[in-house]
Structure formats: structure tokens, C-alpha cells
Amino acid sequence: MIYRLISLLMLAASPAFSMGPWNTDCHGDTACEVGERSYHVLEPDGWDGETPLPVLLHFHGWARQGTVVVKHERIAGATKRRGVLLVAPNGLGKSWNFWASDTGDVGFADRVLDDVAKRYPIDPERVYVSGYSFGGAMAWRYVCQSGNDTAALLAVAGSIRQTETCPQAPGEVRHVHGLDDTVMDFPFGPGGDTTYPVALWREMYGCRSATPQGDWSVVPFLTLSRVEWTDCAIGQVTLDTHPGGHFIPHGWIGWQLDELLGETPAYP
Template sequence: MICRLLCLLLLTASPTLAMGAWNSDCHGDTACQVGDRSYHVLEPDGWDGETHLPVLLHFHGWARQGTVVVKHERIAGATKLRGVLLVAPNGLGKSWDFWTSDTSDVLFADRVLEDVAKRYPIDRDRIYVSGYSFGGAMAWRFACESGDDIAALLGVAGTIRQTENCPEAPREVRHVHGLGDTVMDFPFGAEGDTTYPVALWREKYDCQTAIPRGEWSVVPILTLSRVEWSDCAQGQVVLDTHPGGHFIPHGWIGWQLDELLGRTPAYP
């Protein structure tokens, strides 16, 4: 759905926009309006104004807004250094309706991406969707309902029910969650199964074998443990867990973007 809409926008764009120039009167703290709702956007450092940009659509946590996202060291700090356009929608009442498929927030996010494509030359093959906490659950909901044209879902400490039946799916899923999370509780499976947080996507992709990739860290203060499913009939799934609670791990988003963009992973 997203791809078809963006293709139409590119075909109908003005000659200047079609050539790669951009025209946006809103960025950073200044919100971009989409009907009666809004979002924030942040260009990467050193962008030449013409190169097509990968996009990270990031849903903020509960009681937050996009202004927090575009200033957040662990989110904006990652995109600015990697040539990625950061897009941060504003939830109604500073929250998201991700509980069921009957939500207007998915359509709103689609409209946000349509509007971004009018303002910036974006790389339609590299649209990544992320979110933290309630925003992580919203990112899952968006990927579930409108994810066929998404390159990857990067979920942080928030999911939807693993029994959901998703009509669409991104090409790849990466999720991180703390075993000690008591805000968006870590979704342990039967007999304490720590791979259950991505059971929905493993079933959707028809993945068979969990491959432990061992412990790894971006910063010395936190060690993560990675399990990967790469023998799926479609896509692949990566799950990182850590012993901590409810937070975005230092460097995690940047590390995932580096791997997805074919860069040598680095911090920050």
C-alpha cells in the first residue's frame, strides 16, 4: 500500500521535487501538519539536499510527542550520523491506539509517509519502522496492518499480542526487550520461553530454527543476547534480550541501522 502511494506521488510531483530537490517548511520542533494531526521530521547531518534518504518512522512512548524523538540521543543521535531521515508522528493524547486492528493510527501513519514523500526525496526500499514502549507496540501494529512495503521493523520494549493474525508484514523484524521489564512486561512463553516475544513473526514467516548468536554489547554497561531465525520461508527475525528493564538500550537503534544499511556497526 505504501509503495503504491509513494510511486503515485513521485509521478505527480513537481519537476523540481522529481529531480530530488526538497521543499519542507517544517522540521525539528516545527511540526508538519497532516490534516488535523501532525508529525516531526529531522534531516541527517551533512545531507546534500538531493540524495534519496532512508527513513526511520519512529513512534514515541506514552505521554511523549515527536519533539522528544527528534532530540533523543538514542534515536535522533543514531539517524543523524547515518544519513537517515527521522520521522516522528504525534499520537492523539500523547498515546497510541494499537490494541486492535480497528485503529485510525495506522491510516494516520500511512498519511504521514505520504506527506514526507512530498517534502523529501526518500528511498522507498529503505523505510524502517520503530517505536519504544507504547510506541513499540504501535510500530508492531503498523507493521502488522500496513507493513508489506517496510524494509524492517525495529521494536523496542513493546509488542502486540503474539496471537494476532497480521495481514501484512515487513521484510525483516528486529526486536529488543528487557527480561526485567515490568512496564511493558517481557512476554515470556510457556515454561519461561524467552523467544516468545517474536512468536507472531516466526509463525508469519514460517521460521524453523532458532540460532543463538551469543552475547554482544554496544556499550560496556549492558550485555545483550541475540537469537536469530534466518531459515524462514520469507524474511528473517532477530531478537535481542538483556537483563534490564524498560528502556532503549544505548546504541541499539544505530547498530541495527548500520547492519541494515550495510555499514560497519559503530557507536554512537
């Protein structure tokens, strides 16, 4: 809620605030400091320095930092081409504490978004939360526990327990997981149910019927299968699965952003 207010106030400020990129002292490899912690940020290609930006808050995987995220072709490559501001917090010890609801990492990510809103004109209606592996689980934890509204969760190969109770939820959920993942094991449900990875959100949203959407791909060597729940009392849930292991599928983040932004999905 705080970053919403800050963003709106700044957009209403004098024209002098709209000159050039707002953030000049940190971006890319140079981290922005928030107290004793930090994050990385990357502007999209061709941004005019004035237009409010959708935001992708992406949590890095275990033993990584935000420097990897802002250089990663399957993450930064997607945001740069789509007019999306990429925000990559740095986890303590290159990891995240997503195991319990009282983690301090949620409050840290809130402060990161507050700081981003001071540096850039963000679109508060289009804040997307993403992550890979441990970062995927942290993204789940964040949208579950944060006091900030988020438009969508885009999680890759990582989640919290499906039996948890979340006090809040994002506008919609998109999750992808490999059936052969042995790092963050694919969470099969009873009887080998392959829709179980999003059971928490399906129950919270009041979803009833799963609608298979068939197979799709953006590269010839990887096919994903999609199931959607669109008859929910609130929100929408999308689950993509593939036969592979623990990785970010080529084009997946960009494809989701295109759909969320109302654009024709494209690769890269």
C-alpha cells in the same frame, strides 16, 4: 503503496525539484500538519538535499510527542549520523491506539508517510518502522495492518499479542526487550521461553530453527544476547534481550540501522 508512487514520480520530475532541502516550512521542533494531526521530521547531517533518503518512522512512547524523538540521542542521534530521515508522528493524547486492528492510527501513519514523500526524496525500498514502549507496540500494529510495504520493524520494549493474525509483514523483524521489564512486561512463553516475544513473526515467516548469536554490547554496562531465525520461508527475525528494564538500549537503533544499510556496526 501511495508514498512509493509519489516518491518515484517526484524523483523523475524536473531538476528544479532537487534544489536544497525540499521541506522548508517544518522540521525539528516545528511540526508538519496532516489534516488535524501532525508529525515531526529531522534530516540527517550533511544531506545534500537531493539524494533519496532511507526513512525511520518512529512512534514515541506514552505521554510523549515527536519533539522528544527528534531530540533523543538514542534515536535522532543514530539517524543523523547514518543518512536516515527521521519521521516522528504525534499520537492523540500523547498515546497510541494499538490494541485493536481497526485503529485509526495506522491510517494516520500512512498519511504521514505520504506527506513525507511530497516533501523529501525518500527511498521507498528502505522504509524502517520503529517505536519504544507504547510506540513499540504501535510499530508492531503498523507493520501488521498498513497497506504500505516496509523494509524492517525495529521495535523496542513493546508489542502486540503474539496470538494475533497479521495480514502483512515487514521485510524483516528486529525486536529488543529487557528481561526485567515491568512496564511493558517481557512476554515469556510457556516454560519461561525467552524467544516468545517474536513468536507471531516466526510463525508468519515460517521460521524453524533459532540460531544463538551470542552476547554483544556497544557500552560496557549493558550486554545484550542475540537469537536469529534465518531459515524462514520468507523474511528474517532477530531478537535481542538484556537483563535490564524498560528503556531504549544505548546504540541499539544505530546498530540495527548500520546492519540494515550494509554498514559496519558502530557506536554512536
